[in-house]
Amino acid sequence: MAQLGFYINQSLCTGCKACSVACKDRNNLDVGVNFRRVYTYEEGGFIQQPSSGIVHNIKSFYFTIACNHCTKPKCIPSCPTGAIVKNKENGVVTIDQEICAGAQLCVMACPYGAPQYNKKKFKSNKCDFCMELQEKGEEPVCVSTCPMRAIDFGPVEELKRKYGSVSQIKGMPSNSITQPNIVITPHRDAKLSSS
Numbered sequence: 001m002a003q004l005g006f007y008i009n010q011s012l013c014t015g016c017k018a019c020s021v022a023c024k025d026r027n028n029l030d031v032g033v034n035f036r037r038v039y040t041y042e043e044g045g046f047i048q049q050p051s052s053g054i055v056h057n058i059k060s061f062y063f064t065i066a067c068n069h070c071t072k073p074k075c076i077p078s079c080p081t082g083a084i085v086k087n088k089e090n091g092v093v094t095i096d097q098e099i100c101a102g103a104q105l106c107v108m109a110c111p112y113g114a115p116q117y118n119k120k121k122f123k124s125n126k127c128d129f130c131m132e133l134q135e136k137g138e139e140p141v142c143v144s145t146c147p148m149r150a151i152d153f154g155p156v157e158e159l160k161r162k163y164g165s166v167s168q169i170k171g172m173p174s175n176s177i178t179q180p181n182i183v184i185t186p187h188r189d190a191k192l193s194s195s
Contacts, residue, residue, distance in 0.1 A: 002091075002156070003156050003181055004091055004153060004156065005068070005154070005180075005182055006066065006151060006153050006182050007153065007159045008065075008182065008183070008185070009150045009152075009163075009185040010186050011185055011187050013038075013062045013063065015062035018145045018147055019064050019146050019151060020034055020037060020038050020142075022142060022145035023066070023141055023142050026141045029116075032119075034116065036064060039064075040060065041061050043058075044056070045058065061187035063169065064142070065112060067126045067129075068112055068114070070093070070179055070181060071091075071180075071181060073086060073093050073178055074110055074111065074177065075093065077109075078108070079095075083096045084106060090131075092131060093126075094128050094131075095125050097123055097125065100125070101123075102122040102124060104117050104124060106124050107124055111173035112178075139153065156183065160183055164183065165183065166183065167184060168184075169184055169186045169187075169190040170189070170190045170192060
């Protein structure tokens with residue numbers, strides 16, 4: 001099996017957070033713990049015209065993100081107990097809850113904020129790509145719940161062939177840090193100058 005990844009069609013995302021809510025429900029997550037998050041990015045302002053009137057120069061977009069199951073994850077070497085592993089077959093990064101000591105070093109190491117610390121359980125956890133559902137032939141809940149069909153998944157090389165190779169947009173950390181397994185169709189205002 002090949003490395004799995006997510007595809008995000010950011011130009012379709014409306015920021016409804018259905019993906020985040022479905023993930024939270026599926027994983028029975030406490031308040032403040034979100035394996036999939038939806039961010040709003042806004043910039044610009046209003047320009048007063050010399051003659052009269054105001055012109056807006058505002059750009060905004062939404063972006064949904066979870067664990068990117070990176071090729072070079074920063075969370076793995078940061079874990080003092082070895083609880084975080086990358087599956088050799090599908091590349092999915094998971095945290096073994098029996099081994100996790102709750103040191104939160106993974107939380108600090110991940111540039112995407114994927115590992116989340118649960119204060120009640122004193123452990124960190126994150127998106128496991130809904131592997132339990134995938135084994136039953138079902139999609140991850142974030143994919144199946146999105147009303148705009150803005151999220152897809154599959155082998156990352158297949159996603160790249162289908163959707164392109166953009167893996168970083170405005171507001172995201174450099175993709176050179178961890179080599180995230182994510183493919184993005186950027187919103188027109190989210191494109192980096194080189195993409």
